[in-house]
Amino acid sequence: MDAILLRNLVEIQSRPSPDEATRPLTAPEKTYQRTTYSGGGPFQEDISNNARPTASRVDSFASDVVAAPRTEDTDLERSRPASPVPDVDAVEVVPSAWEPYMNRFRLLSVCLANFGNALSDSSAGALIPYMEKHYNIGYAVVSLIFVGQALGFVFAAVLLDTLRAKLGRARLLAIGQMLMGCAYIPLVAAAPFGVVVAAFFFVGLGIAINVAMGNIFCGSLQNSTVMLGLLHGSYGVGGTSGPLIATALVTVAHASWNHYYILTMGISFLTMGLSAWAFWRFEREQSPAAREREAAPDSSAVLGMLAAVKLRIVLLGSTFIFAYQGAEVSISGWVISFLINSRGGNPSSVGYVSAGFWAGITLGRFFLSAPAQRIGEKAFIYGLVAGALAFQILVWFVPNVVGDAVAVAIVGLLLGPIYPCSAAVFMRGLSHRDTLSGIGAISAFGSLGGAVAPFVTGLLAQAVGTWVLHPIVIALFVVMLLCWYGIPEETKEKQ
Numbered sequence: 001m002d003a004i005l006l007r008n009l010v011e012i013q014s015r016p017s018p019d020e021a022t023r024p025l026t027a028p029e030k031t032y033q034r035t036t037y038s039g040g041g042p043f044q045e046d047i048s049n050n051a052r053p054t055a056s057r058v059d060s061f062a063s064d065v066v067a068a069p070r071t072e073d074t075d076l077e078r079s080r081p082a083s084p085v086p087d088v089d090a091v092e093v094v095p096s097a098w099e100p101y102m103n104r105f106r107l108l109s110v111c112l113a114n115f116g117n118a119l120s121d122s123s124a125g126a127l128i129p130y131m132e133k134h135y136n137i138g139y140a141v142v143s144l145i146f147v148g149q150a151l152g153f154v155f156a157a158v159l160l161d162t163l164r165a166k167l168g169r170a171r172l173l174a175i176g177q178m179l180m181g182c183a184y185i186p187l188v189a190a191a192p193f194g195v196v197v198a199a200f201f202f203v204g205l206g207i208a209i210n211v212a213m214g215n216i217f218c219g220s221l222q223n224s225t226v227m228l229g230l231l232h233g234s235y236g237v238g239g240t241s242g243p244l245i246a247t248a249l250v251t252v253a254h255a256s257w258n259h260y261y262i263l264t265m266g267i268s269f270l271t272m273g274l275s276a277w278a279f280w281r282f283e284r285e286q287s288p289a290a291r292e293r294e295a296a297p298d299s300s301a302v303l304g305m306l307a308a309v310k311l312r313i314v315l316l317g318s319t320f321i322f323a324y325q326g327a328e329v330s331i332s333g334w335v336i337s338f339l340i341n342s343r344g345g346n347p348s349s350v351g352y353v354s355a356g357f358w359a360g361i362t363l364g365r366f367f368l369s370a371p372a373q374r375i376g377e378k379a380f381i382y383g384l385v386a387g388a389l390a391f392q393i394l395v396w397f398v399p400n401v402v403g404d405a406v407a408v409a410i411v412g413l414l415l416g417p418i419y420p421c422s423a424a425v426f427m428r429g430l431s432h433r434d435t436l437s438g439i440g441a442i443s444a445f446g447s448l449g450g451a452v453a454p455f456v457t458g459l460l461a462q463a464v465g466t467w468v469l470h471p472i473v474i475a476l477f478v479v480m481l482l483c484w485y486g487i488p489e490e491t492k493e494k495q
Contacts, residue, residue: 096222100285105278107227109271110214111234113177116267117207118238118358119245120180121450123260125333125354126246129340129347130257135193139337143458146329148197150451152204157444160212161437169213170279176209177272184265190258204447206268211443216435219427225377228420229369236362236416239332240355247351313429313487314438317422318445320483324418325446326453327388327476330469332357333454335395335408338466345401356409364416377421381484388414389477396470422484429488449476 097107124145132142164172183202186195218227246260332354339345339353372380391414394407423439430438453472460468 094222095220097227102278102281102285103221105274106217106282107221107230109173109275109278110210110217111231112267112274113173113210113271114214114231114235115238116180116264116271117210118235119242119264119267120203120207121329122239122242122332122354122358123246123264125336126243126351127250127257127260128333129337130250134190134257137193139458139462141193143455144197145200146333146451146454148200149204149207150447152201152206153208153447154444155201156205156208156212157441160209164213168279169217169282170276172209173213173275173279174272176206177268177275180206181265181268181272184261184268187261188258188265190256208443208447212439215423215427215439215443219423219435219439223373224427225373225421225424226370228423229365229417232416232420232423233362233365233369236358236365239358240362243351243354243358247348247355251348251351311430311434311438313426314434314441316483316487317426317438317442320422320480320487321419321442321446322449322452323476323479323483324415324422324449326449327473327480328361328415329450330453330457330473330476331392331408331411334457334461334466334469337461338469339401339404341466343399343401343404350401350405353405353408356405357412360409360412360414361416364413365420368413368417369420372417372421373424377425378484378487381418381421382481384414384418385477385480385484389474392470392473392477396467396474425487 095103097103128142132138135142167175179202183199183206186199191199214231215228218224218231221227245263246257249255249260250257335357336345336347336350336354339350340347343350368384388411391407391411395404395411398404398407426439426442427435453476457469457472460472
């Protein structure tokens with residue numbers, strides 16, 4: 001981005017004029033517009049090359065120029081080729097987490113939304129054994145909750161671009177949180193299992209909106225890898241808290257499993273209000289070029305999605321995230337059942353192993369994302385995936401509950417920074433036009449992996465045993481390595 005800004009600045013200031021040789025020496029310098037962010041939004045300044053006037057001097061200078069234009073200046077401007085507006089708008093100030101002022105609350109809202117997403121996702125592993133008993137169903141049937149959530153993700157990915165253009169970010173995020181909050185009502189009421197599966201569809205729809213909009217917002221800020229690390233680190237905090245709260249609620253407080261979703265419902269409605277307030281003036285604070293991009297979605301959301309998938313980076317990135325989330329959700333959802341059935345673990349104690357896995361993910365996202373940006377995300381992810389594969393093999397072959405719990409936590413630590421680091425690579429490799437559709441496609445495939453892999457694991461576990469979790473996860477890690485090898489390392493210029 002720095003190189004693009006420098007290039008445009010050089011082009012504007014050094015563009016030759018046909019009458020340069022005959023230009024009077026006393027002619028004033030041409031003024032240029034500069035977009036600057038303030039607390040209430042962007043405003044325009046007219047500045048010259050030989051002075052930096054204050055706002056009042058700019059106003060008086062501009063009025064003088066309008067009131068008494070010079071003949072030679074008018075002739076000179078007419079002899080020059082017209083400067084298109086996009087050349088000025090192309091010089092954009094990259095926003096940060098602190099400027100504009102409301103960005104700090106926007107970052108808080110997307111992080112809180114991701115925290116709520118994780119509370120829902122991570123608790124499934126701890127609550128599945130109790131859901132099976134309550135509804136008297138097996139592994140294969142209870143896995144349908146993952147399928148329902150994935151369908152919500154796919155539905156959101158198809159319509160996300162159109163909804164964002166018509167509603168704006170504030171309304172879209174608020175609607176997503178409202179759908180999630182309402183979907184938790186039948187879960188709290190322990191409705192029939194078919195209704196529960198349908199409720200998870202709307203949970204997935206809301207999570208898809210949160211993930212896509214949060215990734216795009218954090219990826220557009222300065223130090224995007226660190227910002228994405230904070231976003232997904234918040235997910236890790238929720239992922240760590242979810243199994244702890246769910247297990248303690250059932251085993252210590254002796255409450256029913258469905259009471260856990262009162263917490264997720266409350267956070268959804270809280271985030272709905274915060275997101276609507278923080279993003280309400282978001283579009284007004286954007287530069288003209290950014291507003292034009294926000295208001296001009298693809299003519300067909302489905303065609304835009306299909307066009308994005310044809311891009312090499314989106315295709316490989318979607319497969320990569322498909323395998324990543326498939327491995328992550330499979331481990332989180334079935335490692336407890338594996339420890340109970342294959343290792344003879346006590347449900348009241350091994351329920352906390354899932355919390356250790358998410359604690360590792362949290363630490364990895366907070367403390368390993370910044371070193372990844374310095375070292376280089378491309379090489380860093382190779383080492384993370386290889387290390388996670390090695391420790392997953394240890395979980396499979398070491399017949400010790402404590403050793404398995406430690407190895408699972410280390411797997412989480414190594415998997416933690418993979419999502420934010422890879423998301424930063426995908427954002428840099430996509431043009432502005434393809435960013436929303438591309439990230440939406442990648443997120444949709446990721447959710448699909450988070451449904452297909454645990455669902456297949458549940459089907460096979462019903463037939464041959466829960467040990468099948470490990471060869472499935474190892475195969476997914478190998479797919480990740482192959483896809484990452486094919487993703488281009490260079491970055492594209494934003495268009």
